[in-house]
Amino acid sequence: MRTGRNEALGQFLRAMRARLRPDDVGLPVQGRRRTPGLRRQEVAQLAAVSVEWYVRLEQGRASEPGTAVLDALAQALRLSSAERRHLHVIARGEAPVPRPVCLPVSESLRALMDGMPLLPAYLVDFRFDVLAHNSAAAALFGEDFGSGVADNVARMLFLSPRMREMQLDWARVARETVGNLRATLARHPDEPRLLEVIEELRATGAEFALWWDDHTVRQRAHGSKRIRHPSVGELTVHYDTLATLDGAGQCLIVLTPADTAAERCLRRLMVDRAGTLGGPGLHPLPTVQARHPEVPGGSARPGPAPRRRPGRR
Numbered sequence: 001m002r003t004g005r006n007e008a009l010g011q012f013l014r015a016m017r018a019r020l021r022p023d024d025v026g027l028p029v030q031g032r033r034r035t036p037g038l039r040r041q042e043v044a045q046l047a048a049v050s051v052e053w054y055v056r057l058e059q060g061r062a063s064e065p066g067t068a069v070l071d072a073l074a075q076a077l078r079l080s081s082a083e084r085r086h087l088h089v090i091a092r093g094e095a096p097v098p099r100p101v102c103l104p105v106s107e108s109l110r111a112l113m114d115g116m117p118l119l120p121a122y123l124v125d126f127r128f129d130v131l132a133h134n135s136a137a138a139a140l141f142g143e144d145f146g147s148g149v150a151d152n153v154a155r156m157l158f159l160s161p162r163m164r165e166m167q168l169d170w171a172r173v174a175r176e177t178v179g180n181l182r183a184t185l186a187r188h189p190d191e192p193r194l195l196e197v198i199e200e201l202r203a204t205g206a207e208f209a210l211w212w213d214d215h216t217v218r219q220r221a222h223g224s225k226r227i228r229h230p231s232v233g234e235l236t237v238h239y240d241t242l243a244t245l246d247g248a249g250q251c252l253i254v255l256t257p258a259d260t261a262a263e264r265c266l267r268r269l270m271v272d273r274a275g276t277l278g279g280p281g282l283h284p285l286p287t288v289q290a291r292h293p294e295v296p297g298g299s300a301r302p303g304p305a306p307r308r309r310p311g312r313r
Contacts, residue, residue, distance in 0.1 A: 006060035008090045013058050016077040017043055025078065046076035065091055081247070097187045100125070100249030105132045109244075109252065118266050119254055120237075122146075126184055126249035127193045128154045128177075139269040140229065140255070141166075152197055154181060158205045168226035168234065171207075178211040179218030224258060232269055235262035 018037035022029045027042055044054040049069060056062040065073075070091055074084040085095045105123060113121040113134040120140045122133035130146040130153060138145050142162070150156040154177050156163050157170075164170050185194055201208040222240045229235065236258040244250045257263040 006062075009087075010058045010060045012087065012090060013043075013073070013077070016079065016083070020078065025076070043073070043076055047072040049073075067092070067096065071096075098247060099188070101247050103246060103248040103250070105250075109250075113252070116254070117270060118263070119256055120266070121252060121254045123250055123252050124153060125251075126188065127191065127197065128152050128181070128184075129193070131250065135273065136266065136270055137255075139273040140227070140266070153177070154197055154201065158201050158208055166227050166229065168228055173225055174207065175211050175216060176218045176220055176223075178208060179216040180220075182212065182215065183217050183219050229265065229269065231272060232265040235265040237262055 017040070018035070020038045021036075022038065022042065025038070025042075025046060027038075027046075033039075040055055040058065041051045044051040047054070047069070049072070053062055057065065067088065070088055071084070074087055079087060081098065085098070088095050109123060110132060113123070113132065116134060116136065118136060120134070120137040122137045122145070123131045125131055130151055133146055141150065141156075144150050145156075149159040150163075157167070157174055157177055158164075167173055181194075181198060185191075185198065188194060198212070202212055203209075220241075222238065224236060224238050226234060226236050237255040238258055239253060239255050242252045242254065244252070257266055
């Protein structure tokens with residue numbers, strides 16, 4: 001039965017076939033061709049499928065192809081990774097899970113994080129490892145954020161007593177993290193670092209082992225959580241997860257204040273951190289006394305004498 005999906009698949013296959021020449025795929029050129037591109041029997045030969053079935057596929061009359069057949073067609077037609085993904089989507093309504101590639105943190109992402117001085121932001125990969133963070137994240141989570149047990153947000157959540165105390169909704173956030181790890185493992189079952197983190201947390205955390213064994217699967221791209229910071233007290237923040245599209249599996253997580261009280265807390269944290277480190281950061285607005293500091297001896301530093309107007313004594 002011809003359907004809209006079958007029609008789209010046939011059109012895509014014909015377009016991809018038309019852009020190739022026999023010498024592009026290692027085939028000899030035999031005779032004069034009336035139309036550009038490969039012939040249908042040549043594509044079928046390269047993909048190791050029957051010519052009759054491939055003809056029906058292009059005509060939108062074949063049954064839904066399997067993933068292995070689609071991969072063979074993608075290889076035969078020299079499709080890019082994006083085109084291969086599109087082929088799976090239009091043929092089966094689903095896309096294969098690509099293996100993330102290791103890419104360095106781009107300078108544009110670093111600039112984006114640094115350009116949000118009041119919003120804690122950090123970049124993680126699909127294994128939950130912290131790749132980079134801005135000053136506001138260090139002010140909120142501590143200067144050791146991104147190192148030690150805090151080199152991975154899942155490890156930090158379960159292995160850091162300070163982080164457990166800070167997270168007022170720890171059980172909910174931790175359970176979501178377990179579910180996120182399980183969903184990620186299903187997509188990347190052979191990733192060594194991911195397996196290492198999971199095995200460590202199963203061995204050291206009773207709650208993690210309990211939630212892992214009940215096959216919790218939860219993924220949230222945004223939400224809210226309450227934090228108790230030792231310096232500024234309690235604050236509520238929203239979090240949003242923004243994924244990159246470069247195949248590296250990186251996600252930018254940004255925390256935003258839920259109310260004006262939380263905004264004041266974040267500002268105070270940044271002011272305190274800037275004063276402690278003596279480096280760049282968010283600085284408080286100067287007070288009247290700061291604009292006119294006292295000189296030794298207790299007298300105020302005199303300001304400039306008023307300028308006289310011409311012609312007056």
